[in-house]
Amino acid sequence: MEIELLKPIGYCNGVKKAIDLVNQVKEIEKDKNIYIFGSLAHNENLVKYLNDNNIKSLKYDIKELERLDSNSVVIFSAHGHSKIAEEILRNKLINYYDATCFNIERNNTLISYYHSSIPLIFIGKENHEETLTALSYSNVYLYDITNKIDYSKLDLNKEYIVINQTSLKEIDIIKAHNDLSKNIKKLNILDTSCGLIKQRLENLKKINKSTTIILIIGSKTSSNTIELYNQAKRLYPNKKVYMINSINDINFEINDLDYISISSGCSSDINDINEIVEYIKKQK
Ligand code: SF4
Numbered sequence: 001m002e003i004e005l006l007k008p009i010g011y012c013n014g015v016k017k018a019i020d021l022v023n024q025v026k027e028i029e030k031d032k033n034i035y036i037f038g039s040l041a042h043n044e045n046l047v048k049y050l051n052d053n054n055i056k057s058l059k060y061d062i063k064e065l066e067r068l069d070s071n072s073v074v075i076f077s078a079h080g081h082s083k084i085a086e087e088i089l090r091n092k093l094i095n096y097y098d099a100t101c102f103n104i105e106r107n108n109t110l111i112s113y114y115h116s117s118i119p120l121i122f123i124g125k126e127n128h129e130e131t132l133t134a135l136s137y138s139n140v141y142l143y144d145i146t147n148k149i150d151y152s153k154l155d156l157n158k159e160y161i162v163i164n165q166t167s168l169k170e171i172d173i174i175k176a177h178n179d180l181s182k183n184i185k186k187l188n189i190l191d192t193s194c195g196l197i198k199q200r201l202e203n204l205k206k207i208n209k210s211t212t213i214i215l216i217i218g219s220k221t222s223s224n225t226i227e228l229y230n231q232a233k234r235l236y237p238n239k240k241v242y243m244i245n246s247i248n249d250i251n252f253e254i255n256d257l258d259y260i261s262i263s264s265g266c267s268s269d270i271n272d273i274n275e276i277v278e279y280i281k282k283q284k
Contacts, residue, residue: 001256003277004211006203006263010270012196014078014101015041021099022075026053029073029095037065037085038077038129040099041267042222044245060129068094079129080104082136083112103166103194104130110190114161115139118188121149123176124165131165143180145172151183159186166194167224170201197224200263201231207261213254214241217273218265225265232263246272247279254283 011019018040025034038060040046050057058064058074060081065074065088072094076085078101089096100108107130111120115137123143124131134140141160143149145168154160162180164173170193177189207214214232218225220243229243244250254260260280264273 001254001281001283002208002210002259003280004208004259004261005273005277006200006207006261008196008199009262009264010268010273011041012101012194012266014103014194014196015267017101018075018078018099019046021097022050022055025073025075025097026055031071032073032095033071034073034075035068036075036077037081038079040077042219042225042265043267043269044219045269045272046267060132062088065089065092065094068092070094073097075099077129078104080108080133081129082133084136101166103192103196104133107163107166107192108133110161110163110192111137111140118159118161119154120161120163121180122163122165123168123173125168128165130167134163143176145176148176148179154184156184157186158184159188160184162187162189163192166192167197168193169227170198194266196266197227200224200228200266204228204232204235204263207236208259210259211236211239211261212258213252213260214239215260215262215276216241216243216264217245217262217276218243218268219245222265222267225268228263228265244276247276250276250279254280 034055036057062085065085070093074089074096076098078099080100111134119139121141121143122134126144135142180187216229232241
């Protein structure tokens with residue numbers, strides 16, 4: 001049996017940064033109630049770790065921040081947050097820490113730089129935290145990947161900057177760009193997808209020719225894990241492809257002749273992946 005790990009694997013830089021920050025805040029703010037604004041990552045073990053340490057996740061809604069008392073501390077998640085959220089906490093004299101991922105910060109910087117002079121169109125999913133953050137700025141219009149955009153609300157002769165949610169599927173972004181290009185004359189289109197997700201999708205095209213089984217490790221609630229799984233199925237309709245989160249999900253046969261290629265979503269812990277690899281090695 002051979003096992004190939006498609007790198008990068010495990011947590012992406014954004015999730016790593018957020019987890020490191022949570023651990024630091026836990027030490028610094030020992031006597032406070034710690035809250036995470038939004039979701040830290042789609043990883044059940046991580047959610048359990050937060051629960052065990054009494055760190056609560058708040059719904060991504062600024063009303064949740066208004067309810068907090070002065071014994072609270074807030075960590076803004078990797079997906080970003082609006083400036084209004086910071087203002088609410090400053091007014092309440094509540095300390096906050098920012099785990100916004102570098103890629104998402106770049107989008108927010110672009111929006112805050114341009115929105116007062118050039119309108120922006122944000123391609124995203126309606127209720128995603130990144131979308132809600134983008135829409136908290138004025139002059140930003142949503143192109144929802146399901147419902148598109150209401151063109152009657154736009155001046156179609158104006159120039160627009162187009163950016164997108166970092167985790168969208170390439171096919172959805174291309175469809176949105178094509179649709180926008182048919183309707184608006186002057187578009188300045190920027191691809192603001194996360195390079196780390198793209199790289200993992202690309203790496204699936206380079207798996208070993210002898211591969212018999214492809215394992216995608218990650219939570220079923222993680223959109224980039226699901227996308228990796230779908231990509232593997234599309235690329236290799238004749239190979240066995242499984243999405244698993246732990247050794248408990250291994251309910252298929254593995255034998256000595258198998259060549260196993262493994263990839264993971266961006267919210268998967270390398271320790272969990274190693275545990276799965278060790279378990280598989282024993283299945284001879
Ligand atoms: S997947 Fe990309 S954009 Fe999302 S947190 Fe990770 S590095 Fe940041």
